[in-house]
Amino acid sequence: MPEFTKEKIAEIATALGAKKVTEDSESFRIRVGAEDSDERMSLVIYPQTLLGKKRGALVVAYTHGAHLQLHNCSAYVISDELGEVTFVTENDGQLSGLVVERSGFCSLYATLNRELITGDFTQLGVEAMLSGVALSLAESVIDDDASADSSD
Numbered sequence: 001m002p003e004f005t006k007e008k009i010a011e012i013a014t015a016l017g018a019k020k021v022t023e024d025s026e027s028f029r030i031r032v033g034a035e036d037s038d039e040r041m042s043l044v045i046y047p048q049t050l051l052g053k054k055r056g057a058l059v060v061a062y063t064h065g066a067h068l069q070l071h072n073c074s075a076y077v078i079s080d081e082l083g084e085v086t087f088v089t090e091n092d093g094q095l096s097g098l099v100v101e102r103s104g105f106c107s108l109y110a111t112l113n114r115e116l117i118t119g120d121f122t123q124l125g126v127e128a129m130l131s132g133v134a135l136s137l138a139e140s141v142i143d144d145d146a147s148a149d150s151s152d
Contacts (some may be wrong), residue, residue, distance in 0.1 A: 001055055002075055004028065004047035012085050016043070017102045031152045033104020039064065059087045059098055061106045067107045070098040075141040078080045090114070090142055097135045106152065109135055 002008075009028045013021045020074050022029045026046055033040035046058040055075040075088045083102030088095055095117065096110045116128065 002073055004057065005044055011044065011078055012043075012045075012076075015080050015083065015102070016100060017087055032100060032102065037104060038151075041100075041106060043100055045046065061098060061100060062106075063104070063106060068098060068106065070096060070108070077141050081151065088142060095135055095142070099134055107134060 002108070007022070009021060009023075009030070013030050016031045016032045017032060018032055020031050026049060028045045028047075029128055030043040030045070031040065032043055041061055041063040044060040045063070048055045049058050051058060051071050054070060059070040059073045061068040070087050070120060072089045072091070073087050074089045079084050084099055086097055086099045088097040093113045093114050095114055096108075096112070098106060100109050101108045112135060116124070117139050
């Protein structure tokens with residue numbers, strides 16, 4: 001389970017260029033993107049919330065045109081260089097990931113076969129290559145239940 005402490009949330013917010021983080025008893029809300037832009041979004045992280053009969057981490061992206069959720073987030077990787085944070089979950093050899101960018105854009109990739117992020121991208125069609133490349137950054141934090149988070 002990833003560690004979403006105040007310090008880690010501050011690192012996430014910094015990588016995303018967020019000016020403000022608000023906290024309540026159950027979540028952290030991070031405003032991402034320029035306030036005067038349609039690309040701005042709210043990223044809400046629930047470190048431990050009830051997801052059915054068990055508790056887990058929930059990451060929610062509220063954008064101008066979408067509401068995306070990643071349940072049971074098991075790891076994340078912060079890339080200051082790329083200005084993005086990739087949140088991932090793995091279940092039975094399949095990965096799902098939510099990539100949040102400093103600009104306020106985000107992408108959701110669901111139920112990828114794990115070998116897509118470790119294989120030869122040149123052997124894939126463009127449509128499958130994009131998802132493999134996007135989530136390959138998270139390979140270091142999901143390998144063999146490695147550490148819960150990482151920074152570039």
